[in-house]
Amino acid sequence: MKFASSTSTSVRALTFLSLSTVSVLSQDSTTSNITSDSYFYGQSPLVPPAALPSGTTSSWASAYSKAADFVSQLSQEEKSNLTFGVRATTSGCVGFIPPIERLGFKGLCMQDAGNGVRLADGVNAYDSGLHVGATWNKNLAYQRALHMGAEFKAKGVNIALGPVVGPIGRIAEGGRNWEGISNDPYLCGALAAETVRGIQENGVVTSTKHFIGNEQELNRNPSTNNQSQHVEAVSSNIDDKTLHELYLWPFQDAVHAGSGNIMCSYNRINNSYGCQNSKLQNGILKDELGFQGFVVSDWGALHAGYAAAEAGLDMVMPNGGNFWGKNLTTAIDNGTMEASVLDNMATRIIATWYQFGQDSDDYPSPGVGLPRSLTTQHVFVDAKVPSSKKVLLDSAIEGHVLVKNTNGSLGLPLQKPKLVSVFGYDAATPNKNPSSEGPPDRLSQILNRTMIVGGGSGVNNPAYISSPLEALNQRAYEDGSQLLWDIANVNSTAQVDAASDACLVFLNAWASEGYDRSGVHDDYSDALVNNIADQCNNTIVVIDNAGVRLVDVFIDHPNVTALIFAHLPGQDSGRAVVSLLYGESNPSGKLPYSVPKNESEFGALLSPTPPEGQYWLFPQDDFAEGVYIDYRAFDANNITPRYEFGFGLSYTTFDYSSLEFNKVDGPSTDKYPVGEVIEGGQGDLWDVLFQVSASVFNSGNVDGAEVAQLYVGIPGGPVRQLRGFSKVDVEPGKSVNLNFDLTRRDLSIWDVVAQKWQLQKGDYKVYVGGSSRNLPLEGSLTI
Numbered sequence: 001m002k003f004a005s006s007t008s009t010s011v012r013a014l015t016f017l018s019l020s021t022v023s024v025l026s027q028d029s030t031t032s033n034i035t036s037d038s039y040f041y042g043q044s045p046l047v048p049p050a051a052l053p054s055g056t057t058s059s060w061a062s063a064y065s066k067a068a069d070f071v072s073q074l075s076q077e078e079k080s081n082l083t084f085g086v087r088a089t090t091s092g093c094v095g096f097i098p099p100i101e102r103l104g105f106k107g108l109c110m111q112d113a114g115n116g117v118r119l120a121d122g123v124n125a126y127d128s129g130l131h132v133g134a135t136w137n138k139n140l141a142y143q144r145a146l147h148m149g150a151e152f153k154a155k156g157v158n159i160a161l162g163p164v165v166g167p168i169g170r171i172a173e174g175g176r177n178w179e180g181i182s183n184d185p186y187l188c189g190a191l192a193a194e195t196v197r198g199i200q201e202n203g204v205v206t207s208t209k210h211f212i213g214n215e216q217e218l219n220r221n222p223s224t225n226n227q228s229q230h231v232e233a234v235s236s237n238i239d240d241k242t243l244h245e246l247y248l249w250p251f252q253d254a255v256h257a258g259s260g261n262i263m264c265s266y267n268r269i270n271n272s273y274g275c276q277n278s279k280l281q282n283g284i285l286k287d288e289l290g291f292q293g294f295v296v297s298d299w300g301a302l303h304a305g306y307a308a309a310e311a312g313l314d315m316v317m318p319n320g321g322n323f324w325g326k327n328l329t330t331a332i333d334n335g336t337m338e339a340s341v342l343d344n345m346a347t348r349i350i351a352t353w354y355q356f357g358q359d360s361d362d363y364p365s366p367g368v369g370l371p372r373s374l375t376t377q378h379v380f381v382d383a384k385v386p387s388s389k390k391v392l393l394d395s396a397i398e399g400h401v402l403v404k405n406t407n408g409s410l411g412l413p414l415q416k417p418k419l420v421s422v423f424g425y426d427a428a429t430p431n432k433n434p435s436s437e438g439p440p441d442r443l444s445q446i447l448n449r450t451m452i453v454g455g456g457s458g459v460n461n462p463a464y465i466s467s468p469l470e471a472l473n474q475r476a477y478e479d480g481s482q483l484l485w486d487i488a489n490v491n492s493t494a495q496v497d498a499a500s501d502a503c504l505v506f507l508n509a510w511a512s513e514g515y516d517r518s519g520v521h522d523d524y525s526d527a528l529v530n531n532i533a534d535q536c537n538n539t540i541v542v543i544d545n546a547g548v549r550l551v552d553v554f555i556d557h558p559n560v561t562a563l564i565f566a567h568l569p570g571q572d573s574g575r576a577v578v579s580l581l582y583g584e585s586n587p588s589g590k591l592p593y594s595v596p597k598n599e600s601e602f603g604a605l606l607s608p609t610p611p612e613g614q615y616w617l618f619p620q621d622d623f624a625e626g627v628y629i630d631y632r633a634f635d636a637n638n639i640t641p642r643y644e645f646g647f648g649l650s651y652t653t654f655d656y657s658s659l660e661f662n663k664v665d666g667p668s669t670d671k672y673p674v675g676e677v678i679e680g681g682q683g684d685l686w687d688v689l690f691q692v693s694a695s696v697f698n699s700g701n702v703d704g705a706e707v708a709q710l711y712v713g714i715p716g717g718p719v720r721q722l723r724g725f726s727k728v729d730v731e732p733g734k735s736v737n738l739n740f741d742l743t744r745r746d747l748s749i750w751d752v753v754a755q756k757w758q759l760q761k762g763d764y765k766v767y768v769g770g771s772s773r774n775l776p777l778e779g780s781l782t783i
């Protein structure tokens with residue numbers, strides 16, 4: 001027998017096996033390791049190729065009819081050539097589809113990333129996904145995307161490789177969590193939808209990624225182990241309900257917002273690689289969600305031939321690899337693959353090109369502003385538009401989250417300080433720009449320069465960098481005050497001028513694509529804070545953090561008077577933080593994740609899952625916690641976090657009142673939706689069933705913006721789940737009305753038997769307030 005005995009590891013995996021396999025396993029008493037993953041294959045059911053979208057979504061009907069006509073004029077080889085990348089010889093596009101000149105198709109250029117155009121000059125570095133999450137500002141997310149999208153267009157990019165909604169942030173140490181927006185699916189989905197709209201408003205297609213379950217960097221790709229054995233990529237084993245209610249949710253929002261492209265992920269899902277998983281690509285994305293665009297592989301994520309095409313992958317990047325290229329046409333010629341599969345792939349690709357108006361002569365040629373290399377002779381294409389200045393600064397400011405403040409003569413905002421002392425390796429301007437290299441030995445912080453972005457393909461080149469130290473020097477000049485700094489003494493030896501009115505300590509917590517973080521706090525930076533706080537009674541800490549960063553080693557030090565999570569602000573970092581420190585702007589960000597007191601409170605979700613036991617050649621990662629990650633888990637387990645999801649302070653205070661419900665007349669509250677599938681799923685999922693209103697009052701002395709949050713206790717689910725938020729400006733002594741729409745989808749659970757979203761009969765608790773644990777308004781609605 002080639003299967004293992006029921007050790008604890010295999011028992012853990014049992015939940016994902018079919019009944020017949022379970023009985024085989026339980027009878028098996030041998031102890032040899034599993035040597036073939038055929039054992040696992042089949043758990044992800046085979047789903048035949050999706051039908052071509054035939055204008056079910058009327059907005060795509062014309063694009064499909066033009067595409068059908070276009071594709072009918074192509075040879076088999078030309079169709080195949082649309083489905084795999086080639087090296088761009090005249091531009092720096094990271095992905096390139098060659099032109100078909102005789103039909104006016106100029107080719108397609110794909111470029112990273114989610115926070116600005118990568119590998120380019122003449123562009124801005126916007127705040128990262130997590131920072132956008134911390135703004136909780138839909139309009140700002142839209143504006144950021146609109147301006148960023150204009151830069152992609154000016155550079156001749158057809159498909160911008162973002163936004164990131166997966167990883168959602170299941171694993172605290174996940175290397176790419178900062179590229180994503182929030183580990184709450186509702187917040188993530190809402191801001192991803194605005195990002196999709198904003199970028200696509202320019203005619204640039206968004207590639208919403210990574211589909212799906214790409215929650216750790218460890219073993220994200222196949223590898224060779226220390227015994228020269230081939231190790232498959234990690235398998236994210238996700239049950240159907242969890243998939244729909246958590247991981248798929250933001251993808252659904254992105255598809256509903258019209259995202260023209262989806263990127264499949266490196267990892268396996270139920271032991272089938274993301275880019276050849278027919279259940280996910282054909283069954284869920286194209287059939288269930290009615291996705292109209294095309295699926296592209298992550299770079300190098302294809303591990304199968306024509307079977308991947310049948311499984312719903314439409315395009316492979318960055319080249320045909322060992323699998324596609326000529327082999328697709330060969331498979332048709334020898335009768336192995338239906339010609340219609342290739343026709344549909346080519347049609348989806350060309351329909352997307354038409355849908356976004358990229359066939360227009362006005363659309364810049366692919367890669368026109370992206371030189372192959374910045375060091376060779378090229379025309380400087382300045383893609384930045386003047387109005388981006390305000391968006392960059394506003395977005396940088398609003399993603400800062402103030403979580404501790406003593407509110408007195410100490411703390412923030414600074415009261416005309418005469419002497420400010422600055423410490424911390426994160427304050428400095430980098431020695432060079434671009435400066436994208438990470439820490440030398442994968443430390444958890446990046447030394448000697450301010451961190452405006454994490455590492456990997458999500459990095460782009462800023463037009464300039466405003467560092468905290470530079471902005472503070474400018475401020476000292478304007479105020480005629482004294483600024484002292486020591487950012488070279490990295491941890492324990494810095495001396496403080498005893499006359500300091502305030503000591504600012506700048507830290508960072510690094511993360512990068514390609515590997516997971518080595519921790520969520522570090523002794524080195526913690527020692528620095530405690531050392532300064534021992535000497536300075538007004539120690540204000542600012543952390544640029546690419547993911548959750550624990551603070552319990554220093555947060556209760558009586559001299560730590562304020563703490564700001566500054567996230568990844570992009571190129572206006574220093575300018576933004578100085579404006580907040582000096583009270584020229586009022587903090588309005590809220591945490592898009594929870595900060596627990598100790599690592600242990602993450603349980604199994606602290607670190608990535610390594611290959612282990614008899615599965616070490618086929619790493620298995622069972623998402624056994626279901627939807628219970630982050631605050632859903634902390635609420636369920638009665639863990640009081642240091643700072644809860646949705647929390648953030650302001651220089652003013654807000655009071656809530658006047659909760660009211662209004663059941664909307666008209667839409668049915670029957671058990672299941674009955675609507676046609678539009679982009680995102682059955683159309684009536686977005687029917688508004690209830691309107692909730694409340695009022696927020698500014699009870700302090702200064703203008704401020706509050707992120708009002710609405711949580712719902714869906715029967716049978718987590719205690720509460722975010723289902724609405726609204727960011728409003730409120731003047732002191734004034735009230736503002738809040739309105740939230742609750743859709744059928746917001747109130748439904750995924751029914752695994754019916755394979756539909758189900759609205760349950762019963763009472764739903766509704767809470768409104770300023771964070772997931774400060775919810776002064778409470779009521780209930782009945783269905």
Ligand SMILES: *[C@@H]1O[C@H](CO)[C@@H](O)[C@H](O)[C@H]1NC(C)=O
Pocket residue numbers: 015016017043044045237238239240241269270279280
């Ligand atoms: C993965 O397996 C689980 C457990 O059998 C199942 O609920 C789910 O639908 C599967 N998902 C996919 C994409 O195969």
Ligand SMILES: *[C@@H]1O[C@H](CO)[C@@H](O)[C@H](O)[C@H]1NC(C)=O
Pocket residue numbers: 075077078081086
């Ligand atoms: C298809 O692509 C290959 C490889 O890039 C190229 O050599 C060939 O000329 C292309 N065929 C056509 C018909 O364009």
Ligand SMILES: *[C@@H]1O[C@H](CO)[C@@H](O)[C@H](O)[C@H]1NC(C)=O
Pocket residue numbers: 226227
């Ligand atoms: C090989 O890797 C395994 C799993 O990480 C580890 O337990 C083992 O000690 C390693 N062996 C060698 C020779 O490095």
Ligand SMILES: *[C@@H]1O[C@H](CO)[C@@H](O)[C@H](O)[C@H]1NC(C)=O
Pocket residue numbers: 320321322323324325326327
């Ligand atoms: C196609 O398949 C053959 C084996 O049949 C393989 O050797 C070749 O590398 C594949 N790829 C391409 C691009 O032809």
Ligand SMILES: *[C@@H]1O[C@H](CO)[C@@H](O)[C@H](O)[C@H]1NC(C)=O
Pocket residue numbers: 305306327328330331332334336
């Ligand atoms: C047909 O071609 C495909 C792609 O090269 C190959 O994988 C498959 O084995 C071939 N089948 C037959 C029956 O020749």
Ligand SMILES: *[C@@H]1O[C@H](CO)[C@@H](O)[C@H](O)[C@H]1NC(C)=O
Pocket residue numbers: 447448488
């Ligand atoms: C940081 O700067 C200090 C002094 O300027 C230097 O000694 C140290 O090597 C630098 N560290 C890194 C990681 O570059």
Ligand SMILES: *[C@@H]1O[C@H](CO)[C@@H](O)[C@H](O)[C@H]1NC(C)=O
Pocket residue numbers: 410498499500501537538
């Ligand atoms: C904090 O320290 C400063 C400088 O030593 C001193 O002037 C001030 O009175 C102290 N404030 C408090 C509240 O202890």
Ligand SMILES: *[C@@H]1O[C@H](CO)[C@@H](O)[C@H](O)[C@H]1NC(C)=O
Pocket residue numbers: 490491492523524527
């Ligand atoms: C301070 O930093 C140095 C150099 O990295 C390190 O050797 C030392 O252990 C650190 N001290 C503390 C208290 O963290």
Ligand SMILES: *[C@@H]1O[C@H](CO)[C@@H](O)[C@H](O)[C@H]1NC(C)=O
Pocket residue numbers: 533534535536537538558559
């Ligand atoms: C707080 O800072 C003051 C200097 O302003 C220092 O004298 C005092 O010891 C510090 N308190 C603690 C608990 O370290």
Ligand SMILES: *[C@@H]1O[C@H](CO)[C@@H](O)[C@H](O)[C@H]1NC(C)=O
Pocket residue numbers: 521550551552553597598599600
């Ligand atoms: C968590 O607890 C461990 C063990 O007590 C401790 O070493 C660690 O510093 C704690 N982490 C934080 C962030 O306080």
Ligand SMILES: *[C@@H]1O[C@H](CO)[C@@H](O)[C@H](O)[C@H]1NC(C)=O
Pocket residue numbers: 032033612613614616
């Ligand atoms: C089974 O896997 C372990 C790693 O967990 C390895 O040390 C061992 O050699 C393997 N046994 C066999 C029979 O391959």
Ligand SMILES: *[C@@H]1O[C@H](CO)[C@@H](O)[C@H](O)[C@H]1NC(C)=O
Pocket residue numbers: 407650651652653700
């Ligand atoms: C600061 O504290 C005072 C007195 O306790 C209180 O009235 C005020 O609302 C607080 N302000 C903020 C912004 O928390």
